[in-house]
Amino acid sequence: MIKFEGVAKTYPNGVQALKGVDLSIEQGEFVCIIGLSGAGKSTLLRSINQMHQITGGKLTVDGVDVSTLKGKDLRRFRRNIGMVFQSFNLVKRTTVIKNVLAARVADMPLWKSLLGLYAKQDKIIALEALDQVGILEKAYSRADQLSGGQQQRVALARTVAQQPKIILADEPVASLDPVTSQQVMNDFVKINKALNITVIANMHHVDIALKYANRIIGVKEGKIVFDGPSLQVTNNILKEIYGRELSDDELMGA
Amino acid sequence: MDKIKKFFLPKPIVLSNGKVVQPAMSPMVYVIPILLVLFFYSTSLTGFKIDTLITRGSRFFDILVKMFPPNFGYFTKVWTPMVVTLVMSIVGTLAGALFSIPAAYLSSENMVKSPVIKFIVRSIMSILRTIPLLVLVILFLNMFGAGAFTGMVSLGVFTFTIMTKMFYELIETCDMGPFEAIESSGASRVKAFWTGIMPQLWGQYISILLYNFEMNIRNAAILGYVGAGGIGIESLSRHIRKRLL
Amino acid sequence: MSTKITVIEQLKKEPKNLQLKALLFFGLIGIGFLAVNYINYNGFTEFGLTVMWNISRSIFTPNTALLFGQGKNGVLFLITETAAIAFLGTIIGTIVSIPIAFLSSRNIVPGWMANIGVAFITVVRTFPAVVYGLMFIRVTGPGAFTGVLTLAVASIGMISKLFIEVIEDLDPGIIEALDAAGCNAIQKVQYGIVPQLMGNFASIAIYRFEINVKYATILGMVGAGGIGAPLIFAITAYRWADTGALLIGLIIFVLAVEYGSAKIRKKLATGE
Incomplete structure (x- = not known):
């Protein structure tokens, strides 16, 4: 369970990205965070795995106060949290399987990771992760030969191969076309259901968020303005989150 | 005006x-x-x-004119020094190239968080880099005596200083995305560097290694003059030293 | 995707890269074998450590009279002379390289001519700078002049090779556009070719200047002027205070050149 209690984040340049966020997310939920650019979505997401340090309040994951974690403890904690990025963040010049295996280096002794000696068990985990996102046959292709959607699936497989309890997705489909976006989102749902992994995703496209998430969190100016099941999201609520009426084409991400 | x-x-x-x-x-x-x-x-x-x-x-x-016709009888005498030059350059370049990876890592803006470490490593590397190859050779001559070993160590240290700079400039311009992703999975920064950054750079690394190797083969000729092994034609070296000293 | 493959099947298909691994393995063994046979370790002399310690210490205890000296033996003069040698060598090397590069570029001259040019450049590149130094000493006698000529010739190889790359990368579209606009040959060169080349040529020349500064310190050895020879004499004669003064001058000078070169080349590449 992830629990925010009055979490605040002020950047060194004085920008207040989060202003007292209270939130709790249970294991196995599928949550989408929506809001304008700069509302604090990304900061909210990245504070969970301490890619951004919080500056106030308390944030616990399964009872562990994350802001106190440092060095080795922090790294051990991060192994339970996968992350998917808008720009995929793959090593494009190397093979798909090596990209997925990168998720295993955290658990390996340093000398083995330097020599690239992956155990057979790790290779099987990586291939199974690729199988789950449906691109097993691409395992030995170079990452840059794949389409955008396929690359994002490799990134998702990398996260799955990490065997996390939580997946954080920062705008996972923002640079994909509508059809591919749907396919990638289906993969997220599949993994959420099959492995009971909590998925928390920042979303640019409101309709995709409403379609796939069980729960929507609306963020505005560093505060949570809506938190509830996606079925309860009405036009009025969207108007409050975005500060204005959304036109149809803004809704139509897909 | x-x-x-x-x-x-x-x-x-x-x-x-x-x-x-x-x-x-x-x-x-x-x-x-x-x-x-x-x-x-x-x-x-x-x-x-x-x-x-x-x-x-x-x-x-x-x-050039006096070189013709070449005395092929002398060729057998040149053969060994030529091989020595080559081996000395290969081993020196490889050793320097190997050590340049950790040094470049420690000099990179985007890899090392601590400004103190980066400053110390960069300052030492900058000063080492300005020292001419010949001064290094004289230094190592005093340590290891005349011979190819001195040449190898000198070329190794020289390559190390140059490649460190060339390589950290590459590290600083590469895509940080994979690094961020791997670090977020709980890997240490060194592991994230090795699995997220190095695969992007191997090609360029090999190309600067070959560039340095080519340069070192030519540098090796200089080493011979001061008695650090290889094809540096002993008698000529003595002649020049006499004139200079 | 007619037949679905399983994880185990895919695991077995993993490329083994056996040839590459074997090449690496035997290559390293071979180099190790050669190294053991041809490079003998004659033991370590403790005296070397004393020399190293003295050189390191000398930087902090320099001969200030030499360091700030005004005459022909002062560090300032030696640095200026080194800079002048490197500068002139680079300028002459660059000027000579321009026609050579144009006459060796495949998009300017026919292929056979370019081949001759490239072969010539390769031959020039083969000789180490010191060999040119020894050849020029017979022309001009020991001194800075020899250094200039040596660096000029030694630069030609690299500069013209890089120039060719730039010329062969010329965007033919611009020439075509000027052709279409009815420009004559001179106008085409002036508006179509020169603007494309100038920045890159300058950048290459400055980079070579940086290298020449470092070479100029080595060439002192063959009597070609500059700060190299006095530095080596100082070390071999164990005059540590002098060594320190010369090293300080050299370190500041080389770092300043590196810094300036990087700044200018960045400006040429990005416009800022």
């Missing part, structure tokens, strides 16, 4: 709608005079005389 400026500025262009556009001053206006001044100052300082070159220029080929 204004008059001078006006003189150098290109003529304003008047557009058909009456607007006046003032083209920017070309940097050539000051670059060329500066280069000319430096050129003439340098020629007088270095005693550059074009007529010497014309009257005595043919002597440049003296050595």
Whole structure:
């Protein structure tokens, strides 16, 4: 369970990205965070795995106060949290399987990771992760030969191969076309259901968020303005989150 | 002053709608005079005389002319030093290249968070880099005596300093995305560097390694003069040392 | 995707890269074998450590009279002379390289001519700078002039090779556009070719200047002027205070050149 209690984040340049966020997310939920650019979505997401340090309040994951974690403890904690990025963040010049295996280096002794000696068990985990996102046959292709959607699936497989309890997705489909976006989102749902992994995703496209998430969190100016099941999201609520009426084409991400 | 400026500025262009556009001053206006001044100052300082070159220029080929016909009997004597030069350069380059990876990592803005470590490593590397190869050779001659081992160590250290700089510049311009992703999975920064950054750079790493290797083969010829092994033609070396010392 | 493959099948298909691994393995063994046979370790002399310690210490205890000296033996003069040698060598090397590069570029001259040019450049590149130094000493006698000529010739190889790359990368579209606009040959060169080349040529020349500065310190050895020879004499004669003064001058000078070169080349590449 992830629990925010009055979490605040002020950047060194004085920008207040989060202003007292209270939130709790249970294991196995599928949550989408929506809001304008700069509302604090990304900061909210990245504070969970301490890619951004919080500056106030308390944030616990399964009872562990994350802001106190440092060095080795922090790294051990991060192994339970996968992350998917808008720009995929793959090593494009190397093979798909090596990209997925990168998720295993955290658990390996340093000398083995330097020599690239992956155990057979790790290779099987990586291939199974690729199988789950449906691109097993691409395992030995170079990452840059794949389409955008396929690359994002490799990134998702990398996260799955990490065997996390939580997946954080920062705008996972923002640079994909509508059809591919749907396919990638289906993969997220599949993994959420099959492995009971909590998925928390920042979303640019409101309709995709409403379609796939069980729960929507609306963020505005560093505060949570809506938190509830996606079925309860009405036009009025969207108007409050975005500060204005959304036109149809803004809704139509897909 | 204004008059001078006006003189150098290109003529304003008047557009058909009456607007006046003032083209920017070309940097050539000051670059060329500066280069000319430096050129003439340098020629007088270095005693550059074009007529010497014309009257005595043919002597440049003296050595070349004397090289023909080559004495192939001597070839057997050159064979071993040539192999030594090659081996010395290969091992020296490889060793320097190997150590340059951790040094480059420690010098990179985007890899090392601590400004103190980065500053210390960079300062040491900068000073090492300015030391001419010959000074390194003399230093190692005093440690390991005359021979190919000294040559190998000198080339190794020299390659190490150059490759570290070339390589950290590459690290600083590469895509940080994979690094971020792997670090977020709980891997240490060193592991994230090795699995997220290095695969992007292996090609360029090999290419700067070959560049250094080529340079070292030529440098190895210099080493011979001071008795650090290889094809540096012993007698010539003694001759030059006598003239200089 | 007619037949679905399983994880185990895919695991077995993993490329083994056996040839590459074997090449690496035997290559390293071979180099190790050669190294053991041809490079002998003659033991370590403690005296070397003393020398190293003295050199390191000398930087902090320099001969200030030499360091700030005004005469022909002062560090300032030696640095200026080194800079002048490197500068002139680079300028002459660059000027000579321009026609050579144009006459060796495949998009300017026919292929056979370019081949001859490239072969010539390769031959020039083969000889180490010191060999040119020895050849020029017969022309001009020991001194800075020899250094200038040596660096000029030694630069030609690299500069013209890089120039060719730039010329062969020329965007033919611009020439075509100027052709279409009815420009004559001179106008085409002036507006179509020169602007494309100038920045890159300057950048290459400055980079070579940086290298020449470092070479100029080495060439002192063959009597070609500059700060190299006095530095080596100082070390071999164990005059540590002098060594320190010369090293300080050299370190500041080389770092300043590196810094300036990087700044200018960045400006040429990005416009800022």
